[in-house]
Amino acid sequence: MPKRLREVVALLRAPDASALFAEAQEVRDGVFGREVFQRGVVEFSNHCRKNCRYCGLRKGNAHLPRYSMDCQAIVQAADCAVRMGMGTVVLQSGEESALDIRRVGRIISKIKRLGDVAVTLCLGEHGEDDYRYWRDCGADRYLLKMETFHAGVHRHCRPGQTGRTRLGKVRLLQRLGYETGSGLITGLPGMTPEILANDLLALSQLSLDMIAVGPFVPHPQTPLGDSAAGSLEESLRATALLRVLNPKANIPATSALDALTPKGRELGLSVGANVVMPSVTPESVRGEYFLYPGKNDSSVPVVNTIRRLQQRLREAGYHPSSARGVSPAYCA
Numbered sequence: 508m509p510k511r512l513r514e515v516v517a518l519l520r521a522p523d524a525s526a527l528f529a530e531a532q533e534v535r536d537g538v539f540g541r542e543v544f545q546r547g548v549v550e551f552s553n554h555c556r557k558n559c560r561y562c563g564l565r566k567g568n569a570h571l572p573r574y575s576m577d578c579q580a581i582v583q584a585a586d587c588a589v590r591m592g593m594g595t596v597v598l599q600s601g602e603e604s605a606l607d608i609r610r611v612g613r614i615i616s617k618i619k620r621l622g623d624v625a626v627t628l629c630l631g632e633h634g635e636d637d638y639r640y641w642r643d644c645g646a647d648r649y650l651l652k653m654e655t656f657h658a659g660v661h662r663h664c665r666p667g668q669t670g671r672t673r674l675g676k677v678r679l680l681q682r683l684g685y686e687t688g689s690g691l692i693t694g695l696p697g698m699t700p701e702i703l704a705n706d707l708l709a710l711s712q713l714s715l716d717m718i719a720v721g722p723f724v725p726h727p728q729t730p731l732g733d734s735a736a737g738s739l740e741e742s743l744r745a746t747a748l749l750r751v752l753n754p755k756a757n758i759p760a761t762s763a764l765d766a767l768t769p770k771g772r773e774l775g776l777s778v779g780a781n782v783v784m785p786s787v788t789p790e791s792v793r794g795e796y797f798l799y800p801g802k803n804d805s806s807v808p809v810v811n812t813i814r815r816l817q818q819r820l821r822e823a824g825y826h827p828s829s830a831r832g833v834s835p836a837y838c839a
């Protein structure tokens with residue numbers, strides 16, 4: 508095993524990670540200070556043609572009521588995010604087979620006219636022409652998580668899909684000039700510390716502008732519903748390692764951390780994350796964007812959810828920022 512890989516495995520397995528966490532925090536403070544960038548996520552459709560074994564939106568989940576927001580509702584949700592101080596709007600959905608590429612383009616242009624706001628897309632795998640078109644319409648960023656680079660785990664968790672194809676898409680997005688993000692799910696069934704260490708190093712070689720890592724959270728209506736959840740500690744160590752390896756990348760404290768423990772986001776920030784991505788999807792459909800238990804609470808109005816999160820950030824000693832939050836890695 509190469510020396511670097513051995514070192515990362517040792518850090519994932521060490522009895523105590525406090526030195527790693529302190530180093531990650533110091534690196535984050537050195538680059539971003541106590542500023543936390545806010546991205547409002549509009550989850551505009553839960554239709555999906557794919558069957559990822561971990562995800563509640565998978566095509567095979569017949570229990571999920573499906574929805575698709577109209578253009579006006581999407582722009583309204585984005586407007587709410589901007590008014591609540593988010594410098595970025597993220598448009599996220601399942602991989603719809605009937606996705607209207609031109610309609611998404613019109614929505615991007617409308618959101619860009621709301622103010623000084625960046626638009627991130629998280630719409631899965633599409634062709635070069637579509638990615639290019641959305642970029643021309645004003646999309647700034649694209650998030651496409653690798654989930655894992657390991658061929659066997661990838662094949663098992665994402666039937667019919669390959670890491671090689673996904674990596675090709677990540678590289679394509681970089682060539683098209685997007686601020687590009689990718690990431691991992693930690694603790695997927697079959698993952699070992701060696702596989703995770705290799706994933707962390709592979710991700711760090713891609714010169715990414717954004718990196719998202721969150722624990723696997725089992726969803727009862729999926730084939731992996733009886734599997735164990737990813738460990739919170741392992742996901743925090745993965746976040747800290749990514750911060751040390753990628754000082755200038757934007758790294759979110761993911762909602763999957765909050766799904767495992769009430770102060771999950773604060774823990775993510777304490778180990779090097781510098782971004783939060785609250786859902787700004789309207790209450791009427793938010794509960795149906797049900798990737799995993801604990802993901803979206805539809806009982807609280809969007810405005811209250813955001814205010815509560817901003818309050819949590821302040822209480823933990825951070826400054827919720829309204830800046831677009833371009834990655835210094837992208838500016839360089």
Ligand code: SAM
Pocket residue numbers: 561562563564599600601602629630631632651652654691692721722723724725726763798799
């Ligand atoms: N469909 C697009 C795609 O797959 O890239 C974008 C939306 S997808 C719902 C967003 C992310 O949700 C995925 O990249 C995956 O990492 C995460 N996700 C889905 N199910 C999950 C689970 N059970 N536990 C943790 N993360 C999960």
Ligand code: SF4
Pocket residue numbers: 555556557558559562563564565566600601602631
């Ligand atoms: Fe669809 Fe994305 Fe869920 Fe896979 S992770 S089933 S592509 S929404």
